[in-house]
Amino acid sequence: MSRRSATALALAALVLPLTAACVPNDTSGDGASGAASTGPLTVRSTADACEVSASSVAAGPVTFSVTNDGDDVTEFYLLGEDGLRVVAEVENIGPGLSRDLVAQVRPGTYWTSCKPGMVGDGIRAEFTVTDSGSAVTPTGDAAEQLATAESQYVAYVKDQVGALVAATQEFADAYAAGDDAKARDLYAATRVHWERVEPVAESFGDLDPLLDLREADLEEGQTWTGWHLVEKDLWQPTPDANGGVTYTPLTPEQRKAAADDIVANTAKLQEQVTDPQFTFEAFQIANGAKELLDEVATGKVTGEEEIWSHTDLWDFQANVDGARVAFEVLGDVVTAKDADLADELTQRFTDLQTLLTAQGSVETGFTSYTDLTEAQVKELAAAVDALSEPLSQLTATVTGA
DSSP: OOGGGGGHHHHHTOOSOOOTTOOOOBOSTTOOBTOEEOSOEEEEEOSSOEEESOSEEESEEEEEEEEEOSSSOEEEEEEOTTSOSEEEEEEEEOTTOEEEEEEEEOSEEEEEEEOGGGOSSOEEEEEEEEOOSSOSSOOHHHHHHHHHHHHHHHHHHHHHHHHHHHHHHHHHHHHHTTOHHHHHHHHHHHHHHHHHTHHHHHTTSTHHHHHHOOGGGOOTTOOOOSHHHHHHHHSOOOGGGTTTSOOOOOOHHHHHHHHHHHHHHHHHHHHHHHSTTOOOOHHHHHHHHHHHHHHIIIIITTTOTTTTTOOHHHHHHHHHHHHHHHHHHTHHHHHHHOHHHHHHHHHHHHHHHHHHHTTEETTTEEOOGGGSOHHHHHHHHHHHHHHHHHHTTHHHHHHTO
């Protein structure tokens, strides 16, 4: 789970408009506020400001170049008109660093939001997309290729979520019944289905933190639910690993409530992805591939995701699976536009998969993350970095931004 998800519940509870902390958007070179932009937009994030170089842009591909001029890690979101739906996001931007976010946007009202420190409600401003008078998405053969890719990816998501629902029920039944051995056996393999499609879950706002929030990302007063609450109870820490406090196991009633929450929220996810109106556009698929690899770099490689069970390699593999599928469904488009990029991505995915396969598989089980040597962790991290750079070009290639 990404660190930004720790605050998604608070985000979902906001009542729009929330502009009190926003810096007015400045657009053209003369400093005129509110004008429409015709080129890449710059975003400057600080502790108390989210300065976007334009408050309006013409429909079509848009690139936000986000620079963190603050002292804390930040994130940037493009939200739908309701302020809840995540249209596109870029996470984990360290102080002094810049990251690009590419989105394919249609006419309408949106919200930009920076989240310095990756906590709180975010610094928001209204953002307008005007009718450009031309097609927002590609036409002809490219349009058909993208439509096929979107259809294939949605089918993949539905399949993974369906498998997640069934496996979650079996896991929850075992855990609620006190069969810890069975629950431990089912834990990692069940979560694989979630980790493969997590960008989709994140786009629905509060489902990600309800199901996948880590204890380290809890805000003061926030109720902890989901997989990692149960993970801690199944792999109970010693006082040294629990802030010097003896861990108190959940009661049978608390176990049942935790299990029921996971089942109910997973069912909500299934309702969302099986809704006839559900779609995931090509630029979201491409962005999602990069998000999944970022998840690996910031959580799995560090061993922070599964801090109690140390089943990080299952999640690692699932994130790579999801990123690879996203690339593959877009493969025809990428090959047509940049065959060299397609070849490089194919090779980088192969190289990373070779290292993962050496440690096991989802079907047979993986090495505990704590059993990896420092050299093995560094090798995995290097392979992730090698894949990350070309994967960051995927959205711009697909959208023509």
